[in-house]
Amino acid sequence: MTGKLFVIGTGPGNPDQMTPEALRAVEASSEFFGYFPYIDRLNLRPDQIKVASDNREELNRAQAALTRATAGVNVCVVSGGDPGVFAMAAAVCEAIDAGPEEWKTVDLVVVPGVTAMLAVAARIGAPLGHDFCAISLSDNLKPWEIIEKRLRMVCEAGLVIALYNPISKARPWQLGKAFEILRETLPAETPVIFGRAAGRPDERMLVMPLGQAEADRADMATCVVIGSPETRVIARPGLPDLVYTPRFLRDVSR
Amino acid sequence: MTGKLFVIGTGPGNPDQMTPEALRAVEASSEFFGYFPYIDRLNLRPDQIKVASDNREELNRAQAALTRATAGVNVCVVSGGDPGVFAMAAAVCEAIDAGPEEWKTVDLVVVPGVTAMLAVAARIGAPLGHDFCAISLSDNLKPWEIIEKRLRMVCEAGLVIALYNPISKARPWQLGKAFEILRETLPAETPVIFGRAAGRPDERMLVMPLGQAEADRADMATCVVIGSPETRVIARPGLPDLVYTPRFLRDVSR
Structure with missing residues (x-):
């Protein structure tokens, strides 16, 4: 046995x-x-x-x-x-x-x-509150061309995107390139969450607009979540911003 | 306070x-x-x-x-x-x-x-082992046309698809229509997992090829996972089949 x-x-x-x-x-x-x-x-x-x-x-x-x-x-x-x-x-x-x-x-x-994206999402609000995808940015196990194609399609489909394995010493340029690709389709103000070590003592959560997102804000312990055009930021007095994607999708994207 | x-x-x-x-x-x-x-x-x-x-x-x-x-x-x-x-x-x-x-x-x-898709995936092997998405099939909160568009795009992008809210009394036809759409692009032998009540006493896991998938196998407690063309089934003697999506993507889809 x-x-x-x-x-x-x-x-x-x-x-x-x-x-x-x-x-x-x-x-x-x-x-x-x-x-x-x-x-x-x-x-x-x-x-x-x-x-x-x-x-x-x-x-x-x-x-x-x-x-x-x-x-x-x-x-x-x-x-x-x-x-x-x-x-x-x-x-x-x-x-x-x-x-x-x-x-x-x-x-x-x-x-x-x-999984990391759920822990990151919880710390920041509810960015995965509507349709979303999880994509590994590592081109060790698949061709970079496939990753580019997938990013373009999920972005056009309007999904929130969680990027796993965004960056490493051996893969320094891929996340920056991914941001470039996403900027072609998504509005510059789309929120990007750099969620590092969620729930651990060395946790660091950072939100910035896609137009200003820089790859060097991420490391190997980071899960990067990119909002959809529906994703919203709530400013709160004396508290960190909340980021969420509404459950409701208005009928404007047809 | x-x-x-x-x-x-x-x-x-x-x-x-x-x-x-x-x-x-x-x-x-x-x-x-x-x-x-x-x-x-x-x-x-x-x-x-x-x-x-x-x-x-x-x-x-x-x-x-x-x-x-x-x-x-x-x-x-x-x-x-x-x-x-x-x-x-x-x-x-x-x-x-x-x-x-x-x-x-x-x-x-x-x-x-x-979340449900992770529990279902664990019971059946590792169908979410590579890039995947989660889409709610409920058209209460978004137009059905958007759902169709998203299904077509994520399918073409090669993602594994987890469908939440696949069916209810008020939404009886949407899952069948989703299978029809996916059959236009995905091979008939693509594995479909009906994961009901994962981890609970009334759990029921069912795997069938997309070509034969029927909506009435799902209910409100079911998360439906549809493989990508890479997803594989392992037959095991005396044990349920395993379904998994390899971490590696061969360079054939270009």
């Missing part, structure tokens, strides 16, 4: 945003596979083994976890946020799909979590 | 998928405003007051909660799933935006949660 293979999300990093279901999966597991900052969020017992790995090694990590689960060990693959959004659940499925037949028999349990 | 106004999400309904942060907001609140099935998910104390209302009364409910918070009461507005996704956080912001100036001074705290 195989062990269980849990794939969990820790949420954005605030322990209060991790679900009891994810905590129980942690308690039930013996070995932990993940990017080390995510594993470090867990309070593991001395008998629980950490197998930390680097950011880019998702497939190897998934294969290592499947090998151990097949050997009968209860293992936990750890993602930040939600494991199904640009994270480890897909990597585990890829490994199962291409791997030995016995990996298909592993008892896989994916545990959902609070 | 005003009271706090929490806007929380209970998650999809399984108490294990509600965050400690949301539970603490419940403990700190005296009056609860929400659609009654969501309020019923909470274990309230005898001194905590329920102000339940019907599904369609979001704006009235938000205004009532703001009035009480302005009077100094700690109130909690309750959504299912995540409060920022087609739910009460936007309604509260709309009420603040259009309401009396003093509502802008209310201490608003939005608490994120696990």
